[in-house]
Amino acid sequence: MQNWIDAYSWINIRFLLQGLEITILISVISVVLSFIFGSVLGIIRYAKIPYFSRIVGFIIDVVRNLPLLLIIFFTYFGLPAFGFKPDTIPAAILAMTFFESMMIAEIIRSGILAVDIGQMEAARAQGMKLGQAMWHVILPQAYKKMIPALVSQFISLIKDTSLATIIVVPELMQHGQVVYGQNPNYIIPVFVIMAVMYFIVCYALSLLSKYIDRRMA
């Protein structure tokens, strides 16, 4: 029991919360960036531009089928060979954004495909250009359909930031390791509190997604 009380001293808890802050910071920046890049890539793949869409599609498929951990390693240890040496947090954001953009591109594409083709035809028949029809008619409907998939991708992203601990990004998992590194008796209490912190953030998001989904239906 004493172990638990010692492990949950305010200094330790505050240190873990600082880690959680970095975890959330990395996740939010990466998700915003990858939403933008992912939308562009998804639309390019959907648009079936000769050759170009095919190449983009193949890159999306390749990156989606690689482990994120490999991409993190590559960003941090591989890129310096090309004369670019990012710091740990930027490296984590870069790796996450690269990987998540491809995941989100696929969500966006299938969201667009799920919008009835008649919507596009009708918009075009009204004299809208392809871009206008996309922006004003198709995308608003597509994004609505994609909300659950996008939120669950965001949840995976938050969980996956824990992998960045391997390049010593000071996020929650890494701070946890520092705390239980002081004393092996802290291992279980620290894992419990880390799990609780991740759980609260991720579960709250999944409840929010369910709520939005019900409101919209």
Next chain:
Amino acid sequence: MIKLLVDNWSEFISGFGWTVLSSIVALFFSLIIGSLFAILEVMPSKVARVIGNVYVEIFRNIPLLVITMFFYLVIPLYVVKINGFTAGTIGLTIYTSAFIAETVRSGINSVDVGQMEASRAQGMTFWQAMRYIVLPQAFKLVIPPLGNQFINLVKNSSVLAFVAGFDLMYQGNAIASTSFQTVNTYIIVGLFYLVITLPISYYMQHLERKLA
């Protein structure tokens, strides 16, 4: 790059083998555990549903790395000495089983409820109806999403590198740090992963199109 591959062939292949082994073992057990929890989630008893739900929600919302490291550090400390490979595979199994439970449950729910009612009316017990009538139909529906779960599982098996699990990622790091050819090593490691994941991914896309 070819020289690097040839020089370290045995390490790459052994890493590839451990990755495949861990993925298959974890898939096998997480299919069993996942299906059990999926059935719990649709059982008439409220207690069973709550147990199923709690399990799924807890392990879906905690990072795989936290689960894996927990088993790696805690089991040897208090229970029995296990190596990184075992701890990693246990972590993978538990994490994946929560996702499989969710997938199988959605499959069970999309089987028409009349199937269960008709089987029960024939005098079958809940478990008989589940085993012989509902599950065979549910599994057919969820093959593409299960395939995607398997791809995730193979990719996730890279966390074994954290616990010295001798997998592809672990061997790749070892090779990268001795050969100093970081970029080439990681490209080769990536190709080895793609050999498994890309064909499954394209096959599942094909299946999805065929079923749709």
